[in-house]
Amino acid sequence: DYAMPVASGVVKEQTARDQLFRITSVNAMLECIQIEAQHISYDLRRNYIRSASAKGKTGAAALAAVLNATVTPHEFTAHSDVQTLIGEDIDRRSPMAAILSDGGLIAQAGGELLRDNFDLYWSERIGQDRGVTIAYRKNMAGMEVRMDTSDLVTRIIPVGFDKKGNAIIGDAVDSPHINEYAQPYTVEYEYKD
Numbered sequence: 001d002y003a004m005p006v007a008s009g010v011v012k013e014q015t016a017r018d019q020l021f022r023i024t025s026v027n028a029m030l031e032c033i034q035i036e037a038q039h040i041s042y043d044l045r046r047n048y049i050r051s052a053s054a055k056g057k058t059g060a061a062a063l064a065a066v067l068n069a070t071v072t073p074h075e076f077t078a079h080s081d082v083q084t085l086i087g088e089d090i091d092r093r094s095p096m097a098a099i100l101s102d103g104g105l106i107a108q109a110g111g112e113l114l115r116d117n118f119d120l121y122w123s124e125r126i127g128q129d130r131g132v133t134i135a136y137r138k139n140m141a142g143m144e145v146r147m148d149t150s151d152l153v154t155r156i157i158p159v160g161f162d163k164k165g166n167a168i169i170g171d172a173v174d175s176p177h178i179n180e181y182a183q184p185y186t187v188e189y190e191y192k193d
Contacts (some may be wrong), residue, residue: 005187019119022182025148041115044095047072048157052090054099054105057123062086062105066098067120071157071172072184072185075188084109092159092167092188154178155186 021037052069054062059082067078086108091141099105114121158170
């Protein structure tokens with residue numbers, strides 16, 4: 001079970017539905033195959049926001065502004081009952097960082113984020129503490145083959161600087177292999193000179 005904001009702003013318990021994950025690494029070992037995956041919402045880590053006007057907006061409007069400001073279109077939808085006003089605009093970062101990192105929406109206004117496939121719910125409080133702890137098992141000895149795409153980049157947003165140190169954000173540069181992946185993997189790259 002998890003909690004989900006509803007139209008009235010009240011948070012109520014809902015039954016969890018199956019969630020989508022994207023495989024990030026595969027380890028083929030002698031006795032098994034170990035697969036690591038991230039929730040589909042982490043596709044937003046690979047997108048980019050030049051600038052999102054979030055200042056002075058409540059949760060739903062600010063979250064929508066962040067999701068609408070991406071350089072690559074996506075299927076994610078914003079939902080929020082947070083009424084605290086955002087104090088700063090969001091610039092030059094991934095949408096996931098815009099939501100979760102220092103200076104991001106949650107850091108500015110508080111609350112918690114629930115990811116339900118392509119729906120993002122930002123609420124004052126989600127769920128409850130049931131005392132569950134996640135524990136990892138010890139790796140077994142054996143042969144291991146590792147394939148990892150976590151640092152893959154298929155689109156670069158170039159950033160240069162003028163004589164005063166102001167950022168000049170260039171147009172996206174795509175890899176010739178960009179269409180070989182489910183979505184673009186976008187990062188900002190600074191050119192200091």
